Amino acid sequence: MSNETLLEVEGLKTYFHIEGKVAKAVDGVDFSIDRGETVALVGESGSGKSITSMSIMQLIPSPPGKIEEGAIKLEGKDLLSLSEREMMKVRGNDIGMIFQEPMTSLNPVFTIGEQLAEPMVKHQGMNKKDAKKRAVELLKLVGFPRAEETVKEYPHQLSGGMRQRVMIAMAMSCDPKLLIADEPTTALDVTIQAQILDLMQDVKKKYNSAILIITHDLGVVAETSDRVLVMYGGQIVENASAKDLFTNPKHPYTVGLLNSMPDVADEKERLESIPGTVPPAHNFPDGCRFAPRCKHAMEACTEAVPKLRENEPNHHVRCILYEDQGGEKE
Amino acid sequence: MSDHKRSTNEDSQHPSQPPEPSEGNEMTKKEKEHSPTRIVLKRFLKNKMAVLGIVLLVLITIISFSAPLITDHDPTSTDMLNIHADPDDEHLLGTNGVGQDNFARLLYGGQVSIQIGVYIAIMVTAIGVVLGSLAGYYGGKVDGIIMRFTDLFLIFPFLLMVLTVVTILEETSLLILVVTLGLIVWPNITRILRGTYLTLREQEYVLSARSIGASDFRIIIKHLIPNAIGPIIVNATVIMAQMIILEAALSFIGFGIPEPTPTWGSMLNEARNLGILTGQPHMWLPPGLLIVLTVLSINFIGDALRDAFDPKSKSRSS
Numbered sequence: 138m139s140n141e142t143l144l145e146v147e148g149l150k151t152y153f154h155i156e157g158k159v160a161k162a163v164d165g166v167d168f169s170i171d172r173g174e175t176v177a178l179v180g181e182s183g184s185g186k187s188i189t190s191m192s193i194m195q196l197i198p199s200p201p202g203k204i205e206e207g208a209i210k211l212e213g214k215d216l217l218s219l220s221e222r223e224m225m226k227v228r229g230n231d232i233g234m235i236f237q238e239p240m241t242s243l244n245p246v247f248t249i250g251e252q253l254a255e256p257m258v259k260h261q262g263m264n265k266k267d268a269k270k271r272a273v274e275l276l277k278l279v280g281f282p283r284a285e286e287t288v289k290e291y292p293h294q295l296s297g298g299m300r301q302r303v304m305i306a307m308a309m310s311c312d313p314k315l316l317i318a319d320e321p322t323t324a325l326d327v328t329i330q331a332q333i334l335d336l337m338q339d340v341k342k343k344y345n346s347a348i349l350i351i352t353h354d355l356g357v358v359a360e361t362s363d364r365v366l367v368m369y370g371g372q373i374v375e376n377a378s379a380k381d382l383f384t385n386p387k388h389p390y391t392v393g394l395l396n397s398m399p400d401v402a403d404e405k406e407r408l409e410s411i412p413g414t415v416p417p418a419h420n421f422p423d424g425c426r427f428a429p430r431c432k433h434a435m436e437a438c439t440e441a442v443p444k445l446r447e448n449e450p451n452h453h454v455r456c457i458l459y460e461d462q463g464g465e466k467e
Numbered sequence: 468m469s470d471h472k473r474s475t476n477e478d479s480q481h482p483s484q485p486p487e488p489s490e491g492n493e494m495t496k497k498e499k500e501h502s503p504t505r506i507v508l509k510r511f512l513k514n515k516m517a518v519l520g521i522v523l524l525v526l527i528t529i530i531s532f533s534a535p536l537i538t539d540h541d542p543t544s545t546d547m548l549n550i551h552a553d554p555d556d557e558h559l560l561g562t563n564g565v566g567q568d569n570f571a572r573l574l575y576g577g578q579v580s581i582q583i584g585v586y587i588a589i590m591v592t593a594i595g596v597v598l599g600s601l602a603g604y605y606g607g608k609v610d611g612i613i614m615r616f617t618d619l620f621l622i623f624p625f626l627l628m629v630l631t632v633v634t635i636l637e638e639t640s641l642l643i644l645v646v647t648l649g650l651i652v653w654p655n656i657t658r659i660l661r662g663t664y665l666t667l668r669e670q671e672y673v674l675s676a677r678s679i680g681a682s683d684f685r686i687i688i689k690h691l692i693p694n695a696i697g698p699i700i701v702n703a704t705v706i707m708a709q710m711i712i713l714e715a716a717l718s719f720i721g722f723g724i725p726e727p728t729p730t731w732g733s734m735l736n737e738a739r740n741l742g743i744l745t746g747q748p749h750m751w752l753p754p755g756l757l758i759v760l761t762v763l764s765i766n767f768i769g770d771a772l773r774d775a776f777d778p779k780s781k782s783r784s785s
Contacts, residue, residue: 228677236678242675243672244672246503247693255681256679256680308678
């Protein structure tokens with residue numbers, strides 16, 4: 138563990154107990170994020186990405202959700218041992234969060250300024266007047282040219298991209314150490330997406346925050362991230378630097394994801410797809426969870442869940458194909 | 468103008484946008500410049516019936532509460548030598564069976580009706596907001612307990628309860644009537660507001676409020692009540708109108724505020740005599756008319772508020 142480590146997630150298990158069934162939405166996730174690092178968490182819908190991020194924030198709807206096991210350490214302090222009251226001080230102050238739906242993430246009855254001021258008044262003990270002033274500065278920072286007027290406007294007066302900028306400003310208002318962005322660009326136009334991603338990078342550099350970006354868009358990953366965690370069936374199946382992952386993907390699932398990405402230079406008639414869907418979280422197959430959809434699957438795959446091994450330096454894979462190898466390439 | 472057009476087009480590219488006041492009509496530009504409260508107010512004032520309702524209600528309220536300035540007669544003083552008098556200069560609407568001045572009773576009676584309506588609406592709304600928001604926001608066990616408790620009151624034979632309370636206590640006062648009627652109608656508004664909160668708590672902005680560290684209490688009070696203000700106000704007006712009628716009905720059958728306090732309902736009570744019903748309409752027509760006008764005004768206001776708060780229904784009202 139380097140002393141640059143900001144967030145450490147160890148053996149996180151978040152289960153949902155619904156009608157007697159146990160949905161293992163997150164089932165033993167380990168990863169860490171260094172200070173100032175941008176980490177992407179990718180995977181299909183239903184792979185447990187969002188639940189992982191909500192677990193870090195402890196915003197899992199409970200019941201039915203429950204963090205069963207594991208530790209989430211922010212600067213060595215275990216967040217799971219904190220009381221709800223202490224956790225409220227972490228949210229918004231140490232960890233900021235941006236959501237997928239900018240259109241509905243702002244309260245329609247308050248002005249932009251009032252909403253931006255709220256975390257600063259709460260966490261930094263600012264009075265309302267100072268917080269409003271700071272809100273104007275923040276809006277300028279995220280690219281509002283007439284910020285003085287925007288603070289007095291209501292969410293319905295802004296477009297989706299604008300609202301996402303406000304959300305970023307709000308998440309950054311207390312200078313958090315970690316910014317969690319849950320599909321921040323999914324609901325936006327492609328042209329706006331690039332702007333928002335650039336903005337997040339700018340803001341990150343300015344405050345030296347780490348970013349955990351959750352997405353199913355590998356284009357976003359390529360553009361932003363230092364490191365990538367690929368998630369499938371509530372587990373991390375591959376953990377590698379972004380460059381490594383794109384040039385040398387190991388896990389058959391990662392390979393499948395990369396192949397199903399459209400490529401302008403390539404003149405493929407049809408995009409490739411991974412057959413089948415993510416298994417429901419209450420009914421995972423025995424052994425490797427990807428085995429039923431994997432073209433390399435063999436008998437041994439269904440016997441035990443493979444371990445996440447460091448196959449090459451800083452490149453972890455959870456696949457039986459690489460279990461005996463120590464650096465050999467396919 | 469061109470600026471406005473551009474932003475409207477941009478909005479229409481997002482089908483997931485909630486139904487907010489930005490439909491592409493001529494109101495859009497004006498509305499965009501105002502806060503939600505001002506938008507509602509503006510739409511409300513466009514409704515002519517609602518404005519008429521407000522004017523009437525304010526007029527009735529002012530006249531009722533300035534009764535001592537308008538008439539010299541004491542509505543409670545009896546004059547056994549001058550009963551069932553026809554209208555004249557002294558008694559504008561004649562006198563009743565015990566010689567009380569009908570005009571004075573009409574004016575003072577309005578005070579009771581309006582007070583009953585307002586007090587019960589406030590009391591019931593307060594109970595409804597507290598219990599409804601707790602049940603709707605927390606859900607689960609809290610919801611279960613509050614809602615079963617509410618069901619208990621809903622199945623209670625309330626008319627029987629009022630009659631029993633009034634009979635037992637003999638001396639019914641305004642306070643007792645307000646509390647009794649309030650206890651009867653609160654379950655309805657609680658259920659409605661619980662439903663509203665159930666929808667609201669799923670909104671993304673609740674999650675984003677929690678993600679910046681807001682407490683449950685703060686979310687309920689600061690983030691959700693302003694968003695639920697539409698249903699809250701609309702239901703308050705409905706209850707106010709209902710309670711004015713209920714009070715009149717109770718007074719009519721003799722279980723309202725007892726004599727000698729004048730109420731519109733007890734004035735109607737006199738019309739149970741066939742001679743008065745056919746021969747002396749000046750005794751019962753004015754209170755009846757005033758009850759209808761008051762309730763109608765409140766209902767117009769309530770309807771207009773409902774339309775004003777709900778952007779999708781605005782075309783219907785104008």
